[in-house]
Amino acid sequence: MEKSRFQVAKLVQCRQIRKSAGIIDSLDLYDIFIISASSRHCKKISKLIFFNTLDLHYICIMDELYYDALDLLKKMVSIPSFSRQENEVADLIENEITKYGFKACRHGNNVWSIAPYFDESMPTLLLNSHIDTVKPADGWDTNPFVPFETEDERIYGLGTNDAGASVVSLLAAFRYLADCDRDYNLVFLASCEEEVSGRNGIESVLPLLPKADVAIVGEPTCMEPAVAEKGLMVLDGIVTGIAGHAARNEGENAIYNAMDVITALRELTFERESEMLGPVKISVTQIEAGKQHNVIPDRCKIVVDVRTTDAYSNIETLELINKCVGEKCTLVPRSTRLEPSGIEESHPLVKRLKILGKKPFGSPTLSDQALMPFPSVKIGPGDSARSHTANEYICLHEVREAIQTYVTLLDGCHIPKNE
Ligand SMILES: [Zn+2]
Numbered sequence: 280m281e282k283s284r285f286q287v288a289k290l291v292q293c294r295q296i297r298k299s300a301g302i303i304d305s306l307d308l309y310d311i312f313i314i315s316a317s318s319r320h321c322k323k324i325s326k327l328i329f330f331n332t333l334d335l336h337y338i339c340i341m342d343e344l345y346y347d348a349l350d351l352l353k354k355m356v357s358i359p360s361f362s363r364q365e366n367e368v369a370d371l372i373e374n375e376i377t378k379y380g381f382k383a384c385r386h387g388n389n390v391w392s393i394a395p396y397f398d399e400s401m402p403t404l405l406l407n408s409h410i411d412t413v414k415p416a417d418g419w420d421t422n423p424f425v426p427f428e429t430e431d432e433r434i435y436g437l438g439t440n441d442a443g444a445s446v447v448s449l450l451a452a453f454r455y456l457a458d459c460d461r462d463y464n465l466v467f468l469a470s471c472e473e474e475v476s477g478r479n480g481i482e483s484v485l486p487l488l489p490k491a492d493v494a495i496v497g498e499p500t501c502m503e504p505a506v507a508e509k510g511l512m513v514l515d516g517i518v519t520g521i522a523g524h525a526a527r528n529e530g531e532n533a534i535y536n537a538m539d540v541i542t543a544l545r546e547l548t549f550e551r552e553s554e555m556l557g558p559v560k561i562s563v564t565q566i567e568a569g570k571q572h573n574v575i576p577d578r579c580k581i582v583v584d585v586r587t588t589d590a591y592s593n594i595e596t597l598e599l600i601n602k603c604v605g606e607k608c609t610l611v612p613r614s615t616r617l618e619p620s621g622i623e624e625s626h627p628l629v630k631r632l633k634i635l636g637k638k639p640f641g642s643p644t645l646s647d648q649a650l651m652p653f654p655s656v657k658i659g660p661g662d663s664a665r666s667h668t669a670n671e672y673i674c675l676h677e678v679r680e681a682i683q684t685y686v687t688l689l690d691g692c693h694i695p696k697n698e
Pocket residue numbers: 409441442473498499
């Protein structure tokens with residue numbers, strides 16, 4: 280314990296030297312790193328030195344971004360930010376952006392910043408993640424609103440994994456890339472109401488932003504890129520019959536009629552199948568009929584959960600489903616706006632991700648990508664299995680690696696403009 284505190288002190292010292300001295304001999308810095316090279320932090324730094332051919336200035340910047348990101352993450356955890364109640368955490372992000380010398384814009388609880396040198400003629404890359412959390416699950420061993428850092432280098436707290444670590448890592452990457460030569464515009468957006476797909480979230484703010492050509496969406500994916508994501512439609516249907524007394528042979532049972540509809544839905548297959556997402560998944564998830572035991576029911580309500588893929592638009596999928604159930608029932612969508620999303624395998628971002636050794640995959644879960652009418656990749660630190668669970672945590676190295684990966688991916692990347 281004593282030892283690790285000493286080593287962290289060394290790292291802090293490096294940052295302070297750089298700040299106070301302005302330009303200093305990089306060899307001095309190098310020595311300091313070597314002196315403390317026995318700690319786990321420093322081993323990682325040694326690795327960076329190796330990969331980046333002794334670019335110590337770069338290492339210092341990355342180090343500083345990393346520690347700032349951790350500080351911000353802890354502050355975020357300590358502010359409850361349930362969906363539709365993100366006001367205070369939005370204030371925090373707004374202040375943070377301003378603190379680093381960027382202009383912060385705000386719409387409701389969505390906060391964004393456009394990097395300097397914006398040029399209409401260039402394509403625009405959007406970095407996005409969400410600042411809202413779900414309510415804490417039962418079974419937390421610690422206070423979910425008090426960030427708790429352990430000796431094995433994890434931070435526990437509500438929203439650390441989903442998606443605080445992504446927010447702070449993307450903001451760190453934004454800070455780095457804002458200063459770099461780019462042939463694309465860069466926008467950072469911390470949006471709200473993601474967990475409830477709310478109307479005041481990303482959907483409300485996209486029209487106010489420069490038109491994006493591609494987006495990186497930060498969600499816990501173990502830093503592997505989800506290049507396609509299923510969409511969602513919830514359908515409501517009523518199957519009718521004719522009421523009658525159960526004791527006599529009369530009426531037409533709506534439950535029996537619904538069974539035909541359910542069987543048709545269960546057996547429905549589509550001609551086209553998405554390469555990344557597989558088949559469209561249709562599940563009847565709720566059913567409700569009957570008022571009392573001796574009355575043949577004349578109505579049976581069903582609810583159908585449809586996970587759509589990029590093989591069809593939501594409207595096309597809906598048409599095929601209604602064609603299949605025929606006249607027995609009309610299934611009405613609550614909304615068709617949560618479209619399947621994705622990005623072409625040939626997109627330069629996907630190609631670069633592959634060069635970095637990443638393995639593109641199709642994601643069955645839904646994010647704000649569903650509301651983006653342009654290509655997007657979902658990639659972020661942490662593991663989706665930890666989301667919405669008690670004792671949610673993020674590992675420190677996951678944040679460091681995320682910042683590094685975003686920067687390596689995007690620095691010098693060519694972004695094509697959408698027509
Ligand atoms: Zn999330």
